[in-house]
Amino acid sequence: MLLVTGKIKQYKKGGSLFPLELMDLFEAKRVFWVTDAPKGQIRGDHAHIKCRQICICIQGAIKIDAKNTITKETVTLREGDYVVINKNIVATQKYLTGKDILLVLASEPYNEMDYIQSVEKSNQEITVVGSGNFAKETCRTFNITPTEFIGINPGGLLGIPVNKTISNPCSRILMAIQNSEYRKKMFLMLKSPYWAYDNLIHHSALIDKTSQIGHGAVIMQNSCIGNNVLMGNFAVIDKSSTIGHDSVLKDFVTMAPMAVISGHCKIGNQVYIGSNAFIKEDISICDNVIIGAGSVVVKNINIPGKYAGVPAKKIRKSK
Ligand SMILES: CC(C)(COP(=O)(O)OP(=O)(O)OC[C@H]1O[C@@H](n2cnc3c(N)ncnc32)[C@H](O)[C@@H]1OP(=O)(O)O)[C@@H](O)C(=O)NCCC(=O)NCCS
Numbered sequence: 569m570l571l572v573t574g575k576i577k578q579y580k581k582g583g584s585l586f587p588l589e590l591m592d593l594f595e596a597k598r599v600f601w602v603t604d605a606p607k608g609q610i611r612g613d614h615a616h617i618k619c620r621q622i623c624i625c626i627q628g629a630i631k632i633d634a635k636n637t638i639t640k641e642t643v644t645l646r647e648g649d650y651v652v653i654n655k656n657i658v659a660t661q662k663y664l665t666g667k668d669i670l671l672v673l674a675s676e677p678y679n680e681m682d683y684i685q686s687v688e689k690s691n692q693e694i695t696v697v698g699s700g701n702f703a704k705e706t707c708r709t710f711n712i713t714p715t716e717f718i719g720i721n722p723g724g725l726l727g728i729p730v731n732k733t734i735s736n737p738c739s740r741i742l743m744a745i746q747n748s749e750y751r752k753k754m755f756l757m758l759k760s761p762y763w764a765y766d767n768l769i770h771h772s773a774l775i776d777k778t779s780q781i782g783h784g785a786v787i788m789q790n791s792c793i794g795n796n797v798l799m800g801n802f803a804v805i806d807k808s809s810t811i812g813h814d815s816v817l818k819d820f821v822t823m824a825p826m827a828v829i830s831g832h833c834k835i836g837n838q839v840y841i842g843s844n845a846f847i848k849e850d851i852s853i854c855d856n857v858i859i860g861a862g863s864v865v866v867k868n869i870n871i872p873g874k875y876a877g878v879p880a881k882k883i884r885k886s887k
Contacts, residue, residue, distance in 0.1 A: 570634045570641045572652040572763075576624070586648050593652055594620055594763075596673035601626070607666030615658040615684040619676040620763075623661070624650040628668030634659045636740075639769065645670075654763065656740050658684070693739035697754050697765075699723075699730040702746035702804075706786055710768050715739065718758065734758060741765050743784040743802055748820045748838040749856075751802055755784075755820075762801045773805075782819070791823075794831065812849065824861065845880075 579585040590596060605611065615636075623632065625645035634641050634657045643651055644664070653659050661670060676682060694712055696703050699719025704726060707714065717730045724730055734741065743765050745751040755762070765784030769775070775793040782801035787793075791805045794813035801819045805811070809823040812831030820838045823829070827841040830849035835841075839853050842861035847853070853869045860876025860883070869875060874883050 570636060570639060570654070570657055570767075571632065571643055572654075573643055573645075574650050576648045576650060578648055588622075588624070588650065590622075590673070593622055594675045596622070596675065597677050598674040600672050600674070602661075602663075602668075602670040602672075605663035605666075605668060607663065609663045610660055611663070612660040613658065613685070616655050616676075616682050617684060618655055619674050619679075619682050620655055621653045621675070622650055622673045623653060624648075624671040624673070626669035626671050628666075629664040630668050630670055631662040631664060632659055633662070636766070639771075652763075654766070656684075656766075693736050695734050695736065695739045695741050696744050697734075697741060697758065698744035698751075699725050700745065703744040706742070706744035706768065709770065709788065712742070714742075718754065734760065741784075742768060742786075744768075744786060746804055746806070746822060746824070748804075748822045748840045751804070751822075752820045752838055755802060765802070776813075788825075800837075806843075818855070827859075842876075 576586040576588045625647055627647055629644055629646050631644045632651055636657050645651060694714040695716050695718060696714040697718045699717040703717055714728060716735060717725050717728060718734060719730045722730055722732055741760055741764050743751060745754060762783045767781060767785045769787040770789045772789045773787045773791045776795040778795045779793050779797035781799045784802040787805045788807045790808045792810045794811060796814045797811050798816045800817055803817060804822040806823055807825040809827045811829045814831055815829050815833040817835045818837040821835050822840045824843040826844045829847045832850045833847050834852040836853055836855035838856050840858045842859055844861055845859045845863045847865045851865055851868055854872060856872035857869050858874045859865060859880060863876045863880040864878045865880045876883050
């Protein structure tokens with residue numbers, strides 16, 4: 569997902585008030601607004617190396633087109649809607665009514681050097697967090713050549729250096745670690761905010777438009793996400809996995825290939841679901857649970873640990 573959107577609640581009493589808390593988004597250092605753009609006018613068409621922006625539609629209707637080297641997205645903002653545009657995304661705004669007002673809050677002061685004019689020139693520096701097989705597979709699947717991998721054992725992968733920390737803080741950061749626990753460890757160690765991580769979503773994945781995906785996700789080929797799914801940050805949804813409608817996944821959830829979460833499930837933080845495992849509908853799984861490959865979960869799991877078998881039961885600790 570390139571664009572994070574939201575709607576500001578309207579309070580009507582002696583006029584209309586639209587309050588927006590910026591805390592979770594970023595600290596704004598600059599503000600500007602656009603008025604009087606003729607109907608059909610297109611503006612923007614550039615990315616920023618460092619600056620992030622919140623675009624708020626104060627009046628009218630404004631279509632935002634966003635793209636990076638991997639994917640494209642479009643949203644139309646109406647009164648009270650906003651969209652967060654991260655760095656390294658080329659965005660254009662089309663003013664649809666001739667009476668539109670766009671307010672933009674920017675995370676950085678104005679700097680001419682921060683502008684990138686084309687999608688080819690943006691995203692040149694890519695950092696992939698992870699240096700194992702999953703990082704390798706992710707690069708091959710999405711045709712990515714990063715400038716560096718990040719791992720605990722410095723060395724090389726695919727002929728590219730593996731470093732311990734991110735050397736260019738303005739690069740696109742992608743998370744590519746399959747193990748939920750290690751993924752979280754690396755995230756905490758690197759200290760980059762969660763929103764600095766881009767999502768990688770394969771074009772063959774089917775994602776219902778009512779579902780929401782957090783930051784730093786990798787969604788592989790032929791995965792299928794039903795309607796009203798709420799997915800936290802740093803999910804790994806591996807090949808041909810399925811998530812049923814109305815399920816909620818917290819942060820750092822991994823689904824190994826062909827895992828199935830049925831509808832109305834609640835999956836906790838750092839839950840790892842092995843290949844071909846099946847979670848029955850309406851099931852809750854607490855934080856820090858590993859479900860073995862091929863297991864079938866038919867009862868809620870309230871105690872962290874490893875569970876396996878049909879039906880899945882808690883297994884002894886490995887030595
Ligand atoms: C569940 C799992 C994490 C357990 O790993 P572990 O802690 O090393 O456990 P062990 O291999 O020591 O096995 C412990 C017991 O659980 C059983 N067990 C392990 N995995 C099982 C599974 N998937 N289904 C049924 N039983 C399983 C073992 O047979 C063993 O039983 P025993 O005590 O009667 O001999 C692991 O086996 C697993 O399934 N991981 C997921 C693998 C996967 O999906 N990978 C995807 C890669 S893309």
